[in-house]
């Protein structure tokens with residue numbers, strides 16, 4: 561596994577960011593919570609080098625989410641995603657970024673058994689990808705693990721509320737926190753991981769009042785997805801906000817029509833090939849005269 565993070569422009573079609581920018585650090589992200597009038601943190605998912613290059617200058621954090629299982633590999637959930645996959649995509653995103661802090665998701669089954677198992681998996685992610693931090697799902701039950709990792713030099717981002725790796729236990733992907741018991745449990749989960757040392761916490765798919773309560777309760781940034789505009793930052797799956805899929809979840813705003821753009825371009829290409837309008841003189845090699 562390569563640990564070189566620069567892009568080799570001789571072998572890659574991608575153009576490296578022209579002016580390497582100073583990398584956002586984990587302490588700087590954590591400190592944003594206390595900064596008077598601080599702008600919300602901007603976080604998007606990235607799985608590939610080219611996407612990372614394009615998003616990097618505009619984002620504070622690039623998340624190599626295990627959502628890549630569904631988005632890139634067509635898996636039915638995030639559960640089958642492996643540590644190998646996360647390491648390969650994490651390294652690609654580090655190679656394509658110069659500015660944003662790169663955070664890599666710990667996949668299902670790589671951390672839940674014990675703090676030691678989590679440390680071994682997280683250490684591999686950090687060593688092989690060059691990421692600044694890992695993210696793991698879970699609340700009180702994961703607090704000891706969060707403490708174990710952070711005390712050993714591995715920054716951890718928490719993830720509470722709708723935790724997709726627990727889809728079978730939760731019974732689906734519906735919003736969380738509609739009952740008093742669930743509301744209180746999720747506030748407790750968020751507090752537990754923050755107190756254990758998480759530098760930031762993702763709150764996913766929770767009712768707005770619950771998200772607001774978590775924002776008030778924590779002294780670290782709360783990054784929302786399907787949460788509230790009062791969160792200290794927002795994250796979306798990039799392909800969702802670019803409009804790559806037909807279905808747009810309620811919490812996503814579509815900022816583009818990538819599916820439409822690709823379909824139109826491919827239709828035109830197919831027409832040109834079939835009518836011999838591609839390639840033209842501009843795209844063929846001539847013998848040296």
Ligand code: KIV
Nearest residue numbers: 605625626627762795
């Ligand atoms: O895997 C992922 O993309 C995520 C975000 C949706 C927060 O965890």
